[in-house]
Amino acid sequence: MAPALRSITEHVERVLALVAPLPAVAAGLAELVDGPPPVLAEDAVAADAVPPFDNSAMDGYAVRLADLPLSGEPVTLRVTGEIPAAAGSGARLGPGEAVRIMTGAPLPPGADAVVPVERTSTGRFVAGASADETTVTLARQARLHVRRRGEDVEPGTVLGHAGAEATATVVAALAASGLAAVRVHRRPRVAVIATGSELVPAGMPRRPGQITDSNSLMLAAAARATGSDVLRLGPVPDSADALRATLDQAAGAGADLIVTAGGVSAGAADVVREVLALGQDAAVSDVDVAGVGMQPGRPQALARLRGVPWIAVPGNPVSAYVSFALFVRPAIARLRGLAVPGLAFEHRRTASGWTSPPGREQVLPVRVLPTGEVEPVLVASGGGGGGHLVSTLAGSDGLAVVAADVEKVGPGDVVRVLLHGAPRG
Numbered sequence: 001m002a003p004a005l006r007s008i009t010e011h012v013e014r015v016l017a018l019v020a021p022l023p024a025v026a027a028g029l030a031e032l033v034d035g036p037p038p039v040l041a042e043d044a045v046a047a048d049a050v051p052p053f054d055n056s057a058m059d060g061y062a063v064r065l066a067d068l069p070l071s072g073e074p075v076t077l078r079v080t081g082e083i084p085a086a087a088g089s090g091a092r093l094g095p096g097e098a099v100r101i102m103t104g105a106p107l108p109p110g111a112d113a114v115v116p117v118e119r120t121s122t123g124r125f126v127a128g129a130s131a132d133e134t135t136v137t138l139a140r141q142a143r144l145h146v147r148r149r150g151e152d153v154e155p156g157t158v159l160g161h162a163g164a165e166a167t168a169t170v171v172a173a174l175a176a177s178g179l180a181a182v183r184v185h186r187r188p189r190v191a192v193i194a195t196g197s198e199l200v201p202a203g204m205p206r207r208p209g210q211i212t213d214s215n216s217l218m219l220a221a222a223a224r225a226t227g228s229d230v231l232r233l234g235p236v237p238d239s240a241d242a243l244r245a246t247l248d249q250a251a252g253a254g255a256d257l258i259v260t261a262g263g264v265s266a267g268a269a270d271v272v273r274e275v276l277a278l279g280q281d282a283a284v285s286d287v288d289v290a291g292v293g294m295q296p297g298r299p300q301a302l303a304r305l306r307g308v309p310w311i312a313v314p315g316n317p318v319s320a321y322v323s324f325a326l327f328v329r330p331a332i333a334r335l336r337g338l339a340v341p342g343l344a345f346e347h348r349r350t351a352s353g354w355t356s357p358p359g360r361e362q363v364l365p366v367r368v369l370p371t372g373e374v375e376p377v378l379v380a381s382g383g384g385g386g387g388h389l390v391s392t393l394a395g396s397d398g399l400a401v402v403a404a405d406v407e408k409v410g411p412g413d414v415v416r417v418l419l420h421g422a423p424r425g
């Protein structure tokens, strides 16, 4: 009798238990933008205030408020010079004096407001020309047009939390605060291995009975998109020795995670199952061969090879991708150090209905319509659960995951959807 099938949720938990966040390393800010964002290993704290000094919000004249009548009457001040944007704050502003100041330039000591040039007798500054006016007439404004030191960020403010991605906007805040480096989790190295004697590498001629290895390209691209470095090995023929040698190569190259595709079901040549056979090989540990109650993607296995976590997914291309989205991505998210690795489902309404297999969670490629609703790319017919229909993936934006007890999804129903680009899983 076949053993009971486990749920997607349970298999995700097993996968997350197999991996641990990678160690932290120091990274200069420029390294953070060299590829997909790494994950902060500790809270990133502002080194300095932002802005670091009081500065002008406008091109205009720095003045002393005490010189400007509260009534709003214009007053004529002596222009003593100019503070460009990249200057020090210059000499103290004396009574009756004004100084030309450009946006972002430090306010001189003594000044407490800026009057925009277009509100003064000068009218406008001419780019490249230095000050030729000796006086300026201006009046008190409703706003000071001064950006105060620390009004954006006080030193010590947490700008990015441990477990969050150092995204473009976080990196900008860190740089503005004068931080030089942060601690981030090391980028995962993921080895991808396709198995099957029928496979030839993409671009190579095929003999009768051969097919092109599409899985290793798909899985490598998907793993790369998660912020991993990828080592693509194989395709490996259906020989336990060949697979063991390739697994050793992956572990020797420092893989943090090995993903194999194919050879995991009940076929005579199912080479992954052969290598996983309990007690056969001291380098293989923590073997967990499971049927997950989903369609497609049922046959799954987890193990360690020389201690390196190994996720074995089925070879049918859609089954392989579905397994990547549901199981490999959360594993990579945890390796990367993301605070909440798991499945980031969205809830979407369907534009049309379909049927779902009884007693199985259905995982169906769907496209997202301009309305935000989803519809299946193609409802599988004939050969099984659609695991072989690779082109349905190419036209899809995500995967709908239908609960095991639902046999009919009606138009307008709400379904869980895992978008292909979902950050955590």
Ligand SMILES: Nc1nc2c(c(=O)[nH]1)N[C@H]1C(S)=C(S)[C@@H](COP(=O)(O)OP(=O)(O)OC[C@H]3O[C@@H](n4cnc5c(N)ncnc54)[C@H](O)[C@@H]3O)O[C@H]1N2
Binding pocket: 194, 195, 196, 198, 199, 211, 212, 213, 214, 215, 216, 261, 262, 263, 264, 265, 266, 267, 270, 296, 297, 298, 299, 313, 314, 315, 316, 317, 319, 387
């Ligand atoms: N007697 C049984 N047969 C099968 C079972 C079962 O329980 N009992 N499960 C079926 C299900 S469900 C799936 S899914 C597949 C999974 O099989 P494997 O993981 O062992 O995958 P393979 O047999 O190696 O390949 C399946 C299919 O996919 C093609 N393939 C494999 N690798 C690639 C690749 N890199 N690129 C493109 N296509 C690939 C392969 O040629 C096969 O057509 O098993 C069912 N059978």
Ligand code: MOO
Binding pocket: 294, 295, 296, 297, 298, 299, 314, 316, 319, 384, 385, 386, 387, 388
């Ligand atoms: O589980 Mo298989 O993945 O149905 O095609």
